[in-house]
Amino acid sequence: MTGPDDPLVLMAAIARDLGAAQIAADAERTATRVAERRFHVACVGQFKRGKSTLINALTGRPILPWGVVPVTNVVTLVRHGPETAASVRLVDGSEMVVPPESIGDYVSEERNAGNRKGVAVVEVRADVPLLASGMCLVDTPGLGSIFGEGSAVTRGFVPQIDVALLVTGADPPLSGEELALAGAIGEETAHCIAVLNKADRIPAADAALAAEFARDALNDRLKRPIDLFVVSATERSGDWRALVERLESLARDDVVESARQRAARRVRSALARAIQEHRRALLAPVEENERRIVQMERSVETAQQALDDLSFLFAAQQQKLSRQLAAARDRFLAAANGRPVREDDARRLARAATDAFLREIEPQATELFAGTAARFAEILRGLGANDELEPRLARRRFYFTDLPELTGRTAFRRIAPADYFRRLLETNSARVMNDCIDRVVEGRRQVERDVDASLREVVETAHRAAERARDAQRDGRAAVSEEVARLDALSARMEVVA
16 A cells, blocks of 8 residues: 555645645545556557457457447556456446446447446456556557547546557558657657557558558657557467567566656646645635636637637638648649659659658648647637647658569569659658648647646636635635645645655
């Protein structure tokens, strides 16, 4: 169990004294699992990548339902236990034991449409050797929708991810959505492992090319090397043994201590903001606080409407950008094609031409993103919300392809230099164009997530602070002074927490 000197336990006590129940619960949950040496390995990715199948293969038994439409925002956690058992925790905090074979009633869209049953998390225990070290495998069926209408329950689990197991595939290959998801989760954890699943469905050469592309794109997005394994979960083939060994090594990588430190930083930051808002509310007149809350709620409604309006405007601008880039590509191909090319020069000339095309069209994408991001930032400033928003366009993910399938040694795969040059231009210019559009969309979604989080935090914190301030001010000046002193004492207690 947790000790009284655990920083997370101490900060949970501070949060309870402050009346910040959610912050306290976050700290207590993390302190408990860290003390028990449990860490979360979350399978994330888009629908139909085989996440549930992968977890079942890792555990060696059909624990999770598969072949359904798992698009509720329900997190399913599989941990070690002496015998197979399952429980369901609801959003209201209540919990019930259920038969393990019935968990599909709570996690699948088919039987729990829109999560109407109000499930927060489903937990399954099983006597699985892989999990004996403290590893908990987490299925996140709704996490792939984190950029759209993903629920607060699912988004709220992201900070609890200690290791992200990004499950992707070769057909279709790594998408912009998956890359953005990896980037968002990569900011929360230093541990990220990629799995290219369903490799048995495509030729080995195609799987190797997809793996190379995915590895390069993920390394560039996360700014660090990433382990990538090409497997078939259904057959446990490919790099399966290497993947299992990598997961087994996590218990030796001090993942648990990393989780503790990350949680401590998160809780400390949330507490500091809450204390600051409570102090501000205490020192302001009651009427001013009430006006501020009313104005803030109205502003949030206006902001949400503005965000919706911006989405429509952005969609129109994105279509305009697509047409502009398509026209630029047509001009580019018309100008570049037709020149005499020797076989030895085809790659060099095509790469140079593609680079020039990228330099030509990239400013248009940057301008569209900058304008949209500025509108979002303006909304936040109008609310006095988090001013640390730093909109940035995602880094380039375009990689020039030499189209190796066209240049094999066998006669039937050879292609004339002029035709090869044309195909290089057509393929790589299309990839450049799509990359620019994808980066704008990804950047905008990142800004939307930041804005949404800031709006929720500023309103919830202000409400709690105003209520506490109202009670103290009703009791008179001495009560206000006493409450200010209490907040100062809480701040001092935070300073000495290691």
